[in-house]
């Protein structure tokens with residue numbers, strides 16, 4: 001009798017959990033609790049995805065960093081075994097190939113075509129322009145009606161205006177490309193919707209590349225167009241790269257602005273530290289801490305093993321998929337003391353919210369400056385900023401590849 | 413302390429420049445790392461170790 005009711009070791013280890021998992025009700029800022037369980041007891045273990053495949057899930061920081069820095073680990077989405085997030089994303093990736101999903105040497109060759117624009121000096125030089133954009137949008141907020149949806153009125157326009165300026169994309173087209181971007185990063189979008197959205201975006205950006213070829217300007221798309229002229233990129237590759245930069249360049253930062261603001265409103269002591277500090281170091285630290293704590297790119301870094309790899313006590317076979325849950329890695333108590341506490345003063349520089357390895361975020365210097373400007377300005381200029389709804393009513397992006405809020409009604 | 417950088421590996425994330433701006437810089441044309449001081453002063457040691465630990469491409473090696 002006993003042997004029937006007590007689960008055997010085998011039964012426990014062969015029960016493969018579905019991924020992604022759900023966050024706990026009432027804990028919208030914390031990763032799903034199962035991830036901490038796994039990190040403590042089985043940091044490299046199997047999961048089951050939407051298509052029935054059973055890749056490895058890695059939940060601890062050290063193993064994630066080791067794998068993301070390992071040349072035997074591939075980001076190539078065309079390899080069998082690559083753990084796609086959804087049918088929609090799989091279909092979209094077959095449509096447009098960009099360096100985020102390629103391996104070196106091609107990845108490095110293409111990434112280096114655009115790295116100059118994201119160097120620390122070049123991005124630092126944009127700070128005054130970013131400050132002007134933020135100030136102007138806050139002027140408009142203060143002059144407008146309240147309550148207001150902070151996502152539409154502020155969080156989305158800031159990075160959109162900045163990336164449009166940098167790329168040379170006309171901001172007046174923002175409704176068009178924001179609508180298509182939304183479809184691209186929604187995990188519930190069907191393959192048809194994803195493919196339609198990416199085709200329309202690429203057609204639009206191909207038109208812009210054509211214009212830049214005819215009339216080069218002082219912007220990044222003109223540099224990309226130059227690579228077409230030099231025979232280094234096809235028109236298709238150039239338009240796909242432009243699409244990657246446009247989508248990655250505003251959806252992520254927009255979510256950090258809105259979700260970061262909500263997290264601070266819900267942690268009033270931390271918000272007070274940010275609002276009252278005149279110290280750029282504290283602001284920079286708060287940005288790193290919110291990146292770590294919120295880890296908005298929450299569906300795991302996705303990879304596939306090229307060779308057999310021993311990691312975390314298991315052997316990952318060549319051709320098997322890997323999902324590296326950096327949201328769990330950023331809450332690893334081996335690396336961050338009291339990892340579930342938001343502490344804007346801790347400056348957790350080693351977080352992996354921008355990933356790790358050769359694919360670590362290209363736009364991170366820009367994202368940092370945008371967030372530093374926003375966090376150091378918004379709460380100081382609107383010190384009474386507060387939610388205009390119950391937190392239970394806020395629609396969170398549980399179904400998004402990038403986490404955040406669809407709407408954030410605020411008042412002051 | 414001697415600092416050795418690998419420009420072929422570098423992915424221009426900018427992490428080293430943020431950690432130790434007196435020791436690391438980026439090339440104007442492509443953001444790839446350049447070394448400002450091969451044998452930097454001892455008081456920069458901690459910042460340099462941090463830069464090496466942060467480098468996502470593992471392109472910074474140290475000889476202490």
Ligand code: HEM
Pocket residue numbers: 075099100101111244245246248249250252253256296297301302353354355356358359360361362363364366367
């Ligand atoms: C707070 C904002 C941001 C977050 C949290 C974020 C996060 C990430 C992460 C986690 C990756 C790694 C993907 C992987 O390893 O599979 C990545 C890559 C990338 N990000 Fe960001 N990102 C942000 C802002 C930006 C911005 C502003 C840009 C500007 C264009 C950008 C462009 C890119 C590109 C092009 C890649 C691919 C890099 C490569 O494959 O070499 N990101 N980002």
